[in-house]
Amino acid sequence: MEAKRREFWFIVGSQDLYGQQVLDIVDGRAREMAEELTKVLPYPLVYKVTARTNQEITETIREANFSDACVGIITWCHTFSPSKMWINGLASLQKPYCHLATQYNREIPNEEIDMDFMNLNQAAHGDREHGFLAARLRLPRKVIAGYWKDAPVQKRVADWMKAAVGVAVSREMKVMRFGDNMRDVAVTEGDKVEVQIQLGWQVNTWAVGDLVKEMEAVTEAEINALVKEYESRYEIATDNMDSIRYQAREEIAMKKMMDREGCRAFSNTFQDLYGMEQLPGLASQHLMSQGYGYGAEGDWKVSAMTAILKAMGEGGNGASGFMEDYTYHLVEGSEYSLGAHMLEVCPSLAADKPRIETHHLGIGMNRKDPARLVFEGKSGPGIVVSLIDMGGRLRLIVQDIECVKPIMPMPNLPVARVMWRAMPDLTTGVECWITAGGAHHTVLSYDVSAEQMRDWARMMEIEFVHITKDTTPEKLEEELFLKDLAWKLK
Ligand code: MN
Numbered sequence: 001m002e003a004k005r006r007e008f009w010f011i012v013g014s015q016d017l018y019g020q021q022v023l024d025i026v027d028g029r030a031r032e033m034a035e036e037l038t039k040v041l042p043y044p045l046v047y048k049v050t051a052r053t054n055q056e057i058t059e060t061i062r063e064a065n066f067s068d069a070c071v072g073i074i075t076w077c078h079t080f081s082p083s084k085m086w087i088n089g090l091a092s093l094q095k096p097y098c099h100l101a102t103q104y105n106r107e108i109p110n111e112e113i114d115m116d117f118m119n120l121n122q123a124a125h126g127d128r129e130h131g132f133l134a135a136r137l138r139l140p141r142k143v144i145a146g147y148w149k150d151a152p153v154q155k156r157v158a159d160w161m162k163a164a165v166g167v168a169v170s171r172e173m174k175v176m177r178f179g180d181n182m183r184d185v186a187v188t189e190g191d192k193v194e195v196q197i198q199l200g201w202q203v204n205t206w207a208v209g210d211l212v213k214e215m216e217a218v219t220e221a222e223i224n225a226l227v228k229e230y231e232s233r234y235e236i237a238t239d240n241m242d243s244i245r246y247q248a249r250e251e252i253a254m255k256k257m258m259d260r261e262g263c264r265a266f267s268n269t270f271q272d273l274y275g276m277e278q279l280p281g282l283a284s285q286h287l288m289s290q291g292y293g294y295g296a297e298g299d300w301k302v303s304a305m306t307a308i309l310k311a312m313g314e315g316g317n318g319a320s321g322f323m324e325d326y327t328y329h330l331v332e333g334s335e336y337s338l339g340a341h342m343l344e345v346c347p348s349l350a351a352d353k354p355r356i357e358t359h360h361l362g363i364g365m366n367r368k369d370p371a372r373l374v375f376e377g378k379s380g381p382g383i384v385v386s387l388i389d390m391g392g393r394l395r396l397i398v399q400d401i402e403c404v405k406p407i408m409p410m411p412n413l414p415v416a417r418v419m420w421r422a423m424p425d426l427t428t429g430v431e432c433w434i435t436a437g438g439a440h441h442t443v444l445s446y447d448v449s450a451e452q453m454r455d456w457a458r459m460m461e462i463e464f465v466h467i468t469k470d471t472t473p474e475k476l477e478e479e480l481f482l483k484d485l486a487w488k489l490k
Contacts (some may be wrong), residue, residue: 006165007044009064009073010034013081013130016052022120026050026078029104033148040154043161045074051081057089065094072096072164074157077126078104079119083133090137096164096459099134100157101127101145140458162448163455166312169264170460171200173307175293175300176263178208178254179272182297187439190301190389198394199460203300206257208268212275214253223248230286230356234347234373237355243371244282244356251283258292265293265307267300270342270364279364281343281372282356285416288346291317295441296324296344301387302441309385310348312456313447320445321346323384323418328426334407335426336419339444343372345416349444350375351405359414377418379405383450384422384442393487396457397438398450399429399467418444423469432467432476463487 012030014023027050034047048064051057064070072095090097103123134141142160146153181188192203226248230236238244258266266287270279284294293307302322309320322344329336342363347354354375361370386397400423407419422429450466457464463483467476 013077061089178268188299240358247282278370281370323444386438
């Protein structure tokens with residue numbers, strides 16, 4: 001879905017000095033490169049221009065700013081391109097920017113090389129001049145160096161494109177809040193005006209009563225169709241079809257309301273289910289599997305981040321979901337976190353086919369047992385992500401994790417669960433996370449990388465903290481202290 005309406009623009013730097021013959025060669029090669037790269041990248045790379053003048057560059061960047069389809073620009077200098085020609089254009093750039101420092105040819109041809117060859121193939125020279133200006137302008141940008149036909153280079157460009165799509169999705173983000181923040185909880189709060197200025201998010205509330213009215217209007221035929229879909233995707237492990245049908249009713253109503261308003265994320269709270277029989281469980285889970293973001297207890301920040309990471313993942317809806325750190329296994333040698341939620345864990349994290357079960361839910365005002373998907377999370381490397389409001393700025397915290405198949409079956413746990421070890425080890429990882437102020441709610445992702453989140457944070461111009469296998473609490477404290485000073489100066 002994302003791939004159909006998104007594209008990136010390839011802008012190649014040059015100048016008039018070389019004569020038309022050289023410019024024609026550059027033009028032909030740039031077109032070839034964009035076409036070849038489009039075959040392997042997740043989004044089209046559209047060759048726009050081999051730019052020779054300030055006016056051409058300024059016009060192209062102005063066009064990029066106003067194009068709905070253009071998500072970002074990728075620049076490269078086949079020849080030398082004097083960077084004063086780029087100042088007016090780049091100073092007005094409002095889209096993500098990647099500098100691909102590559103070269104058309106892989107090898108220096110021993111026999112063929114002469115001064116004509118050198119003048120045509122001087123990216124080593126031109127890309128340095130180009131890079132200086134972006135540094136001088138303090139532009140947020142991604143620099144990727146390497147041969148354009150090499151798979152690892154293409155993979156890095158692809159990953160950056162997905163992060164840039166995360167920027168576009170962020171700027172379009174609308175979050176539907178059903179009910180307010182859970183009473184007295186701090187970390188899920190935030191400045192919605194600041195978030196809209198910085199990240200583009202429109203975060204607004206709709207009455208639970210309006211949702212109940214929408215639920216009442218859902219037809220039996222609509223419910224039958226959705227239950228059929230549940231049956232095709234999940235194993236039905238309950239006789240309580242009424243509960244499954246009730247969740248379908250909730251899902252259909254929430255989806256209708258969100259689609260009508262153009263929202264791709266929502267939050268709700270068990271403290272406000274006024275007029276509803278059950279907290280949406282299966283309903284929220286199945287909505288997440290379709291790419292909608294979700295945050296419980298009114299957590300609209302994690303909800304929007306879930307939708308953004310999903311859009312950044314494989315195929316525009318990757319294995320990312322709302323998560324909560326619940327409890328620890330602190331046995332020496334096998335220390336793990338157990339993550340879950342009351343109900344709402346996205347089935348994109350599941351190792352196997354999820355089961356639909358119904359169980360009593362004590363918390364909140366559930367008059368009936370809500371249906372939910374129960375499964376174990378996949379094993380493998382991943383990240384957890386938390387966006388917090390530091391008062392005056394936003395901080396994005398990312399921690400590397402290693403997920404494992406849960407080490408015990410936990411047959412009486414009635415919810416989906418994921419087990420992992422945070423880097424650098426469980427207890428040091430917890431110390432770092434708590435020192436940085438990370439929330440109990442996170443987005444857990446198997447296919448968005450920490451580098452992509454760093455790119456995203458840079459493009460959104462917010463603080464980024466990464467807890468890795470090499471992080472120590474001492475180094476982290478110092479980093480946070482220095483960042484605090486830097487962000488106060490901004
Ligand atoms: Mn929670």
